[in-house]
Amino acid sequence: xxxxxxxxxxxxxxxFSGERVSKAxxxxxxxxxxxxxxxxxxxxxxxLAPGHAGLVNELExxxxxxxxxxxxxxxxxxxxxxxxxxxxxxxxxxxLEKAIDAWQKELPELKGFILPGGHLTxxxxxxxxxxxxxxxxxxxxxLEKSFQSDIPDQYRNAQIYLNRLSDYLFVIARYCNHLSxxxxxxxxx
Amino acid sequence: xxxDPNIYSTKLLKRRWLSKKSFEIGLEKPSLFSFKxxxxxxxxxxxxxxxxxxxxxxxDNDLILCIRSVKDGMLSPQLSTLTMGxxxxxxxxxxxxxxxxxxxxxxxxxxxxxxxxFCSIVSSGAADxxxxxxxxxxxxxxxxxxxxxxxxxxxxCLSNPDESSADYFSGRVTDYLxxxxxxxxxxxxxxxxxxxxxxxxxxxxxxxxxxxxYAEQYF
Numbered sequence: 001x002x003x004x005x006x007x008x009x010x011x012x013x014x015x016f017s018g019e020r021v022s023k024a025x026x027x028x029x030x031x032x033x034x035x036x037x038x039x040x041x042x043x044x045x046x047x048l049a050p051g052h053a054g055l056v057n058e059l060e061x062x063x064x065x066x067x068x069x070x071x072x073x074x075x076x077x078x079x080x081x082x083x084x085x086x087x088x089x090x091x092x093x094x095x096l097e098k099a100i101d102a103w104q105k106e107l108p109e110l111k112g113f114i115l116p117g118g119h120l121t122x123x124x125x126x127x128x129x130x131x132x133x134x135x136x137x138x139x140x141x142x143l144e145k146s147f148q149s150d151i152p153d154q155y156r157n158a159q160i161y162l163n164r165l166s167d168y169l170f171v172i173a174r175y176c177n178h179l180s181x182x183x184x185x186x187x188x189x
Numbered sequence: 190x191x192x193d194p195n196i197y198s199t200k201l202l203k204r205r206w207l208s209k210k211s212f213e214i215g216l217e218k219p220s221l222f223s224f225k226x227x228x229x230x231x232x233x234x235x236x237x238x239x240x241x242x243x244x245x246x247x248x249d250n251d252l253i254l255c256i257r258s259v260k261d262g263m264l265s266p267q268l269s270t271l272t273m274g275x276x277x278x279x280x281x282x283x284x285x286x287x288x289x290x291x292x293x294x295x296x297x298x299x300x301x302x303x304x305x306x307f308c309s310i311v312s313s314g315a316a317d318x319x320x321x322x323x324x325x326x327x328x329x330x331x332x333x334x335x336x337x338x339x340x341x342x343x344x345x346c347l348s349n350p351d352e353s354s355a356d357y358f359s360g361r362v363t364d365y366l367x368x369x370x371x372x373x374x375x376x377x378x379x380x381x382x383x384x385x386x387x388x389x390x391x392x393x394x395x396x397x398x399x400x401x402x403y404a405e406q407y408f
Contacts, residue, residue, distance in 0.1 A: 005383055005386060005387055005390075005406065006383075007387050007390040007391070009391070010391060010394065012394055014390075016285070017401070018289070018376065018401030018403050019401055020393070020394055020400070020402060080290075081285070081289060084285050084287075
């Protein structure tokens with residue numbers, strides 16, 4: 001099957017729910033951020049040294065969740081297509097929070113703001129964290145524009161997941177430096 | 190969304206030629222396999238694998254696939270000659286190309302064997318639709334009699350000018366949409382060649398704003 005279709009050559013794209021929308025729309029901008037985030041996590045996985053299967057599995061699970069959230073964002077809330085999506089379970093927060101706590105235990109205490117960077121793996125994780133924050137900002141903006149009052153649980157859960165994920169990526173960045181023996185550099189005021 | 194698919198074992202039960210190059214095959218339906226009208230399977234024989242949409246409905250006993258025999262094709266030449274009883278594998282069901290009724294009129298647009306998922310959808314009860322089927326030769330208008338009797342408007346389109354007749358629209362499916370479909374917002378379901386999907390999508394953006402598009406690209 002051809003990878004190119006040409007259906008987006010004039011600046012529009014199709015949502016999973018069938019609508020044709022501008023590629024500059026807030027919805028596309030948001031799941032574009034998630035695509036970027038997913039790719040950066042892929043780069044992080046690719047640069048991890050062998051022997052970290054647990055962390056790799058965790059990151060690849062997150063990549064799959066990001067696909068689920070992207071599919072949700074590619075579907076308008078009232079569409080019957082939403083029934084075809086995997087439901088986003090609250091269990092995912094627990095998984096992420098337990099992982100944050102577990103990795104955090106291995107790290108020295110944080111004594112101030114640290115400069116993003118250090119080992120290459122840590123740098124990727126910091127970059128992923130910042131793109132995750134951007135995705136969350138865009139998602140919040142999209143939800144505020146899309147819903148007058150109550151935000152449906154699925155969307156709210158996606159936003160909470162991204163909020164938690166950026167914390168996770170911060171901890172992983174620190175863990176990567178710790179693992180490689182790369183000292184963290186503190187912000188000098 | 191889709192996750193890792195199950196692998197099923199099946200058996201070739203029948204083959205029926207629909208035209209010089211197209212045929213349908215019947216496969217044994219595993220008892221645990223289910224699908225929605227419009228979905229496809231990935232059929233596997235030896236090292237070759239190819240996606241095909243079901244023509245049959247979920248209620249039918251067998252899985253019926255409509256196949257175009259393509260010279261140097263990955264799987265179709267073998268499927269056109271395999272002996273009955275041959276065992277094959279498949280994964281699935283795949284895809285989300287299913288009918289989603291709405292307040293907008295539905296327009297199904299197919300080229301060649303891209304008609305397959307629409308047959309399953311129509312046989313499963315969708316009737317209030319316009320269905321355009323584009324082919325080069327009239328002999329490839331498979332299932333024409335059935336569709337003519339079971340959908341609101343059936344439009345066979347022949348792109349070969351030598352085959353023009355009052356019975357068919359002479360031209361491509363996109364020509365038909367451009368010349369004869371009244372302005373408005375529709376639910377378009379497009380299945381078949383990538384060129385048709387591209388041309389139809391661009392036309393819909395221009396002439397039928399507010400329409401929804403669901404597409405399944407075959408080749």
